[in-house]
Amino acid sequence: MCSSQEVLRLNLRFIVSLAWSYGFRVIFRGPSYIISSMSAPLTLLFIVSILSHGTLIDYALVGGFLGLIASVALSSSGDAAFMRLQLRFQDLYVASKVSPSDYMIGLTLSYVIFSLPGIILYAILGAIFHIFTLGAVLALIGIMCFLVVGTSSISFIVSSSIKHVRNVWGIAGIMSVIMTVLPPTFYPYEYIPKWALYALSATPVTPAAVLAQWAFGLSPPMINELYIFIIETVIYFSMARYLTRWREN
């Protein structure tokens, strides 16, 4: 029998190993995926800048960080479902010491690593356009951490309920667009009515965008979105941890 200390060490090793293998290795061996993940946020940055004659470029840059990490995490539901249904990768680990939390956190971290090239590119653009202050950067890092937990959890919940491989990429694509482009990620949240803002707050990207715009001094504060963000992140993570199918019935 392993002591709890050993179990903790084992879990962390597996998490690091999965994150490193599925995140870092992909950056070097499949660079087209990196470009693909950056293409949508960069395209939106370009469109928003052109249509607003540059007035909303700060919004689009701040939103780009969130859009990038959220779209990678949300489209990863396709990956997770494909790995479960087609490659039987998850089955391999169900009958082992690996817990659903280890697996989920490992995959989530791999998406964070996978997003790093895009985040670096946005950081360079942000520096060029002088949008950063120390406080705003720290707030953005915190927001992105919560966002990746929330969106990855949604991904994991959705991926575990997909039953056929043929639906995998369609559902992942729909989720990624609806949950990252529709919310006020790339435009000021004041542009949409309150009811729509609250409706869109079902996706963690909305409160994340509101808080980021607040932190960068682009829009007025909205404290309710902070509570919504924290509560729904905890709820989504708990649902992913306890409601998704690991051992099937």
Added chain:
Amino acid sequence: MNGDLLMIHCENLTKKYSDGFVALNSISFDTSGRINTLIGRNGAGKTTLTRILSTQLMPTSGTATINGMDITKNVSEIRRSIVSIPQEASPLGILTAQEQVGMFLIGRGHSFRSAKEEARIALETLGLGDFRNLPADKLSGGMKRKIFVAMAIASRADTVFLDEPTTGLDPISRIEVWSAIREIDSEIFLTTHYMEEAQDLSDHVFLLEHGNIAARGSVNDLLKPFSGKVRVESRSEIPDSVKIGTMWISYVSSGDTAEYLEKGCTIKPISLDDVFISRGVEIEP
């Protein structure tokens, strides 16, 4: 691991899916010997049984133990002592064989260094030493399957479940994987629909049919009813035969083949295939 060979014990194990399909119908058995093989047609319930025993799927009713541990009550203990290689498991194409086996071992509690070393040894044992640092999508089908066998070898688990490990492989790759399976120093529970595989590897065979154990025993036990007989295949009806597709099949004494040869029938030696085929044919003693 227990000193005795009672590896798996099942009692009235039943699996009924939500759509009403009964995949396992109250089966009971004990395994015997080191390599136990479950044979059966597609949809017979082989994968369902393997997934239940390896704690991936809950049974509807009944009990099962692995080395004395209950599959519903001692899940963590069982998971520490088994490895289960799923049917049609495929390696991640972007990772190398070394990385995949290493990651699997880390998941089982190895340190980074030990996982790397054990993965290297297992892959070299299976003849993949020169290919271990290539991304898996550059490897042949046989090599990809061997990655999973390497996981089983390196894990040194008490019990290994292999669900149709050679499905879809060419004959050479199949033989390579069989050799690899023999290298696993654990109790093995194998499922297959290749009779040659069961015949070549097994100490004990179970024939699963529509969720029931239809026959069981050593390969010799199962072939005993066919002693002194051969298989006759014909395109037209022959006495005491069963029709499979457009072919009529019968079993006759090896001394009575002349008349069948004259009729243009094909005569074949008996193999474990015939345990399957003969379901529905009366074999005269």
